[in-house]
Amino acid sequence: MRHLLSAADLDAATATSLLDTADRLKEALLGREVRKLPTLRGRTVVTLFYESSTRTRASFEIAGKQMSADVVNVSAGSSSVSKGESLRDTALTLSAMGADCVILRHPSAGAAHRMSEWTPAHVINAGDGMHEHPTQALLDAATLREHLGTLDGRRITIVGDVLHSRVARSNVALLSMLGAQLHLVAPPTLLPAGVSGWPVTTGHDLDAALPQSDAVMMLRVQAERMHGGFFPSAREYATWYGLSEARAARLPQHAVVLHPGPMLRGMEISAAVADSPRAVITGQVSNGVHIRMAVLYHLLASQEAGT
C-alpha cells in the first residue's frame, strides 16, 4: 500500500489487516504510562487541511505523535495556499521539504488522487469533497467489529444525507467489502442519482428498517443543506429521519448507534439516544486514533515497495 486515497481501492485482506493492526495498537497502548512508540522516528508527516476540522486533524496528529513521527500542520488559511498557490505547487513544495506523508483534506473530490500524482510522498485522503473519507470508514468498521464481533452478514442501516456524504461513500465501499448488508435510509432528494449501482438497498422508512438492524449509522446533515431545498424543514426531517428515543427502542437489544460527528442533537439524533449505552460515538473517536496509527504504520514503517 503506497497511498490511502479511497476505501474502494482497498481489498478485504488489506482492510482486515489495517483493522487488526489497529486492534493490536489499542492493546499495546492500553493502560500504558508512556503512550509513545518509536516506530516512525524521523518520519515527517504533514497534515494539509483546506477545510476546517477539529477531530480529524487532531486524531491524525495524535496518531502521528504517538508513533514518534514529526507532525507539521499546514492550514489553508495560514499559508501561501491563501495567496493562491496551486495544489500542485503546494505538493511540490512539501515534498521538496522532505515530507514523507501528506494527509490531505480538500473540498474538491479527487484532490488526494491528484496529489498522489504530484508528490513522491505517501498521501492519505482525510476527506475530499463529497468523495471519500477512508479513515472514517475504517474507524467505523473497527467500532462495529468491536461491538458486533464481525461485519460478515451484519445488517447496517445508514441514515441521512447520503448524497453529500463522503463518510457514506467510504462506508458503503468498505463495509460491503467486509461482508455487511447495507441499507440506506434517506429522503429521495438526498440519495445520489446513481445509487442503484451501489451494493446496497435503499428506502425511506426508518421505522421499518430499525428492527432489522444490527447497527445504525446516523449521518451529519450539513447546515448549508438545510436551506438548499433538499427537504422542507429541520422539523420535518427530524420527524421522518431523526433517531428519537422512541424510534431507537425499535432496535434489537444488541444494536449499536454510530455518528461520525459533530452531532446535531435534536435533529439527527436525540440527546437521550446520543448519551445512551448503545451509542458508541466516543468509542469511534478513540478507535480513530488507533486506525490512523495503523494506516501510518502500513504506509510509512517500511520503505519496501509493494507491501
Add this chain to the structure above:
Amino acid sequence: MTSRTGTEAAGQRELLSAADVARTVARMAHEIIEGTAPARAVLLGIPSRGVPLAHRLATRIGEFSGATDIIATAGILDITLYRDDLRRRPTRPLEPTTLPEGGVDDALVVLVDDVLFSGRTVRAALDALRDHGRPRAVQLAVLVDRGHRELPIRADYVGKNLPTSREEEIAVLLEETDDRDAVMIRRRAQ
C-alpha cells in the same frame, strides 16, 4: 532468523530432538526457579516462538516449585513497533501484547525467545518493556544461543549453545506452531 519447515530437506540436520527440547526446557525451568526466587516472576515470550516457550517454562516452573513462593506467569511482548529494521523489510503484521494481571511494575521479568543471534530483538524488547512499566529486574532466557552478537547482550538462561556460521540458519520447531519439537540447522537459502 527462524523459519518454518515440516520436512527434512537435503542439507538440513536435526540438532535437538523432541526429547532433547523437553529436557532442555525442564532444566531451564529449574534454573529460572533458582535465579528468580523468591520474587514474582513474569515470563514474557517474544513472538512468535518465544510465546509457547514462555508458556511451557511457566507451566514447568509451576510444577517444579510446588508449594514454594514462586509464582511464574506468562505473557506476550510484541516488539515489532520497536524494531530497528522496519524500514528495510516489508511491513510486518503486529502480534498481540498481553501482560499478566498486575503488569510488570516491580516484577522480575524474564524475556523468553527461541534463538539469540545478533541481540537486536532483545534490545527492541528492552525498549518495549520500558514503555510498559518499571520491572525490578529483567533477565533473558533463550532455547538456543547461536553466537554472532552485534550488541552487548547475553542470556541469563541458555538451553543450548550452538556455534554456527553466518551462512547457516537455525530453525526452532515447536508443537504449538510447527506440529513437532526439534531444532534444525541448514544452509541459508540463496
Add this chain to the structure above:
Amino acid sequence: MSECSERTIGHSSERSERIIGHGPPPLLLRGVRPYGEGDPIDLMLRDGVIAEAGPGLDATGAEVRDCGGLVALPGFVDLHTHLREPGREDAETIATGSAAAALGGYTAVFAMANTEPVADTAMAVEHVWRRGQQIGLVDVAPVGAVTVGLGGEQLAELGAMAGSAAGVRVFSDDGVCVHDPLLMRRALEYSTSLGAVIAQHAQEPRLTVGAQAHEGEIAARLGLAGWPATAEESIVARDCMLAAAAGARLHVCHVSSAGTVDVLRWARGRTTAEVTPHHLLLSDERLAGYDPVNKVNPPLRTRDDSAALRAALAEGVIDCVATDHAPHAPQDKDCEWEAASPGMLGLQTALSVVVETMVRPGLLDWRGVARVMSERPAAVGGIATQGRPLATGEPATLVLVDPDATWTVRGAQLASLASNTPFEGMTLPARVVTTLLRGRVTADDGKVRR
C-alpha cells in the same frame, strides 16, 4: 435544410473576387477517389477551382501529385472551435488553431465568441476575421455573442456584427446557455432579419449548479456533483418550440445525451444539431482517476448515450460533427478536478474519431463523412463556398485522406499550443494527408504550408 444551404455571406464574394486570377499554379491530383467511391480519377485544380475531373487527365503545365487512391472529400467545416485569441494566447492563437485545423483536414472554422474580451461587437469579430485572413490556412468565421459579454441580460449588436466585414451569420453564447426564455425568444426573433442562426449551448443553469460530471453511477461513486442530462434536454425542447414559433433558425451545440436525441427526433425540421467527436467515442468511465483532461462541458456521458449519438448522426437526426476544440493552458488542467477548466482539443483528431466510431462500424460511408463534416456544417453556418460537391467548376477546397493509415495521438505533437487531448496514446484509424483551400495546399503530410 434547404432554406439555408444556398446562402451567400458577406465576405465570401469579396474573397472569391480577390482570388480569381491569383491562384497557385495548376495542380493535377493523379488517382483520387472522390467520396471513396469508384475507381481512382484525376482532378485538375486551376485558379482555385476544380477545372477538370476524370480518368487520365493531361498533365501539361501542371504540378502532378500521385495520390495512389486517397479518398477525396470536400474540406471539413467546424461549426464549433475555440481559438482563444484574443485573451488566452497562452492556450491557443488564431495562427496555431488555424494550423491545427488545416492539419485536421478543415478548410473553415467557426471561432466561438467566448474570448477575452468577448466577441460581441463588430470591431471584435472583424479583428478575428482579419487575423484569419492574414494567416490564410482556413477560413475563420467569427461567431458573434448573443448577449453583451455573454452576460445573458442584454442582446449584443447582432445586426452590426452581421453587417461587418466578418459577415457574422452564427451567434452563440457558447460556454454558457442563453437560459432566460424571454431573451432567447427575442434573440431568435431578431436573428430572422439577419438570415442568421442562434447556436445554443443547452444547459439549464439551476439544474447544473456546481455540476462536475454526468449525473449517474460514476459521478455518484466519485463524489462529483451531477450534471443531469435533463438540464440539456429541457432547454433543447424549449428552444425548439421557441424557434418554431419565431420562424427562426436554431442550432443545438454539442448534443450529449440520448434524451436530447429523442427531443431532436421529435423536433425534426425545427432545428439543426451537432455532436462532438469526444461524445461519440468516450464515456464517463474515464473519470475514475480524476484526470481533468476528461473534464468537458457538457460532460462525457454513458456508453448508451454515445451509442444513441452515433445512431442519430448516422440517421441525420444530428446534422454534423463539430469539434468544440477547447485548448487549455497546462495550469488550467494540472489541478484538482473542480478547479480545472472544461474542454478538449479536437481539430486534429476529429476525422479519425469519426472513422473509428462511424465508418468502421458501418454507420457512415465516406459520402456520409462528407455530409457530417463538410456539407451540413457549411450549410448551417451559411458559407456558400464550403462544403461544395467535388465536381468541375466547384472550389478546389478539399481534403485527401488515407483511409488505411493508423496513427497514435500525442498531445505534445499536435499543432495547438495546448496539449489537452483526451485521445492521448490512442491509436486511431485514417489520416489526413493533404488539405487544399481554393487550390492552395494548406497542410501536407503532417506539415502546415503557409
